[in-house]
Each structure stands twice: as C-alpha cells, then as structure tokens.
Amino acid sequence: MRYLPALIVDAVLVLVFAAIGRASHQEDPAGFLLTAWPFLVALLVGYAVALLLPARPRRPWSLAWGAVVWVVTVAGGMLLRVLSGDTAEVPFIVVASIVLGLFLVGWRGLAALVRRLRASSDRSSASAPQTRPSAAAFPAAVPEPGAAATRAPEASAADDPAEAPESRDPDPA
Template sequence: MRYLPAVIVDIVLVLVFAVIGRASHDENPAGFLLTAWPFLIAVLLGHLLAALLPGRPRRPWSVLWGVVVWIVTVAGGMLIRVLSGDTAEVPFIIVATLVLGAFLVGWRGIAALLRRRRGAAPHHDLADSTEQGDPGDSVT
C-alpha cells in the first residue's frame, strides 16, 4: 500500500505529459489517452521492476526509485508505441525523455530536499531525523 501514492502521482504526471504534448501540436487534448497508454503501461512496469530489484531503493518516493521508473517508462513506452504501429521519432524521444525525467524524478528530488530541510530543522530530535532519509533519497 505504501507504493500507491507514488504510483498515482506518476500516472497523473504521465497523463499531464500526454495532454501537454497533444496541445503543443494543436492536436485535440481530449485524445491524450491515445498518446499516454503506452507510457501508462510502462510506468506500472517501472514500479514493478523497482520493487523487484535486488538491493532496490526502499521507498517509492526516493530519487533512485524515480530513476528506475523514468528509464523503464521512456524505454518501455517507446517500445510499446512502435510495436503497436505508432511512431517514435527522434525529437519525440528526446522531448519525452527530458519531460518525463523532470516529472518522474523531479517531484522525488523536491520531496527529498523538503525532507532533508525538514530533518535539519532544530525542533526535530535525532529519532525523527533517522526516519527521514534513505540512501536512495540523496540528490547531492
């Protein structure tokens, strides 16, 4: 159950990616599911892979978990697109890689910075600060 919030955030961000992409090409944004579905499947596979990796990051909101999800989402989404008869032109691959990286890893980086900042606040004791971190949460 601890995975569900991160999965939901990532699904929403993949949908936002598809809506923005369609709108930027003057396509009907209402058809965003046509663009999103391969990446939605891939984002779920990314979470599954991150959960099954030996020595995996322990928390689905960690930056390292996000990197795994990002790579699988881009590579898997492109592969599914091509196998389903759609295209994967180089400019689309570049944009998708950058935007999905910013989305899927970015929110985790911001969360890690906020946790680190909150952990550094003087009103937290040592017991609280040990709960904050995860080796995969590091953004430095």
C-alpha cells in the same frame, strides 16, 4: 499500499505529459489517452522492475526508485508506441525523456529537499535551549478571579444621597 500514492502521482504526471504534448501540436487534447497509454503501461512495468531489483530502492518516493521508473517508462513507452504502429522519432524521444525525467524524478527530488529541510529545522529547534517566559513578562490584563471581590469598593459622591446631584436644589424658593 505504500506504493499507491507515488504511483498515482506518477500516473497523473504521465497524463499531464501526454496532454501537454497533444496540445502543443494542436491535436485534440481529449485524445491524450492515445498518447499516454504506452507510457502508463510502461510505468506499471517500471514499478514492477523497481520492486524486483535485488538491490532495489526500498521507498517509492526515493530518487533511486524514480530513476528506475523513469528509464523503464521512457524505454517501455517508446517500444510500445512502435509496436502499436505509432512513431517514435528522435525529437519525440528526447523531449519525452527530458519531460518525464523532470516529472518522475523531479517531484521526488523536491520531496527529498523538503524532508531534508524539515529534518534540519527540527534538529536546530531541538538543539536550541527551550526557555519559557516568566509570568512577570506578561502582565495580567484581567484581574485574577476573586481579586475584585476582596477589594473594598471605593466611595463616590454618587453613593451618598446627600451628595447626589438630584438631591441638591440650587434654587430653594
């Protein structure tokens, strides 16, 4: 099952390749499956070849795996196109090789770059000294629980009825 996510990404990219090719020639984009099927079959064969190689690449997201799948997909797709009565002219072979190479090997290269950057940032953060700020660096905005209860309330003029403004009458008459 570890091969399935990479296979799905590859299959989607082959479908995108076929849809772009159909649209660039003002052909019906809905017929992209007619263009894609030989390459999809060859893609499955490419996965089988990568699995069966004696010194095979072990991970389907590795660059070596992508290179094997790319070569088999292009060669097998062209062969199936010719055997099914379609054409495989030199410009199409060149464009298909370049685009499928960028797609099938390219996403693996980006994934390797992301993994490498993530690993180097993990190593640098692990080697950096971990310091925690002291509690004094962040003064408490709210008093600690119970602190307000222990403090004596301050007296104010409003607390003394004799000093309250309502109890004084400025005009005693």
